[in-house]
Amino acid sequence: QVQLVESGGGLVQPGGSLRLSCAASGSIFNINPMGWYRQTPGKQREAVATITGDGSTTYADSVKGRFTISRDNAKNTVYLQMNSLKPEDTAVYYCYVVVLKRYWGQGTQVTVSS
Numbered sequence: 187q188v189q190l191v192e193s194g195g196g197l198v199q200p201g202g203s204l205r206l207s208c209a210a211s212g213s214i215f216n217i218n219p220m221g222w223y224r225q226t227p228g229k230q231r232e233a234v235a236t237i238t239g240d241g242s243t244t245y246a247d248s249v250k251g252r253f254t255i256s257r258d259n260a261k262n263t264v265y266l267q268m269n270s271l272k273p274e275d276t277a278v279y280y281c282y283v284v285v286l287k288r289y290w291g292q293g294t295q296v297t298v299s300s
Contacts, residue, residue: 188212188289192281195294198271202298206266208281208291215239219284220257220264224277224296231280235266249275271298 194206206222221236235255236244243255254267264281276298281291 188214188283188285190281190283190289190291192279192291192294195279195296197297197299199300200271200273200298202271203267203269204271204296206268206279206281206294206296208264208266210262210264210283210289213285214262214283215285216259220282222255222264222266222279222281224275224279225293226277232277234279237264268296271296273298 189211190208192206192208194204196204198204217239219236219238222234223231224234225231232246234246234249235253237255237257245253252268252270255264257264276296278293278295280293282288
């Protein structure tokens with residue numbers, strides 16, 4: 187069984203920064219892909235960033251140059267550093283890990299507002 191615990195969400199002003207963390211427990215290995223999605227009410231969940239076991243990353247066009255995904259394999263933790271935040275980044279952010287199937291965290295709210 188795999189469990190994911192997220193932290194780091196909150197309220198931030200436009201132009202500000204937040205760092206999300208997601209700690210995984212269970213049968214996690216360095217090769218397992220991890221990443222982040224986000225969802226706003228009435229919309230489908232949107233892929234934000236992914237990182238493979240060897241550190242390769244992909245980003246949604248809307249966050250390129252502003253968000254950075256990273257992982258600490260020793261801690262089974264994935265991070266999402268979010269800079270230059272915009273009101274349209276407001277969403278619930280979900281982390282995931284792929285271990286035969288995709289496991290999800292509980293979600294953390296990010297609100298960008300003045």
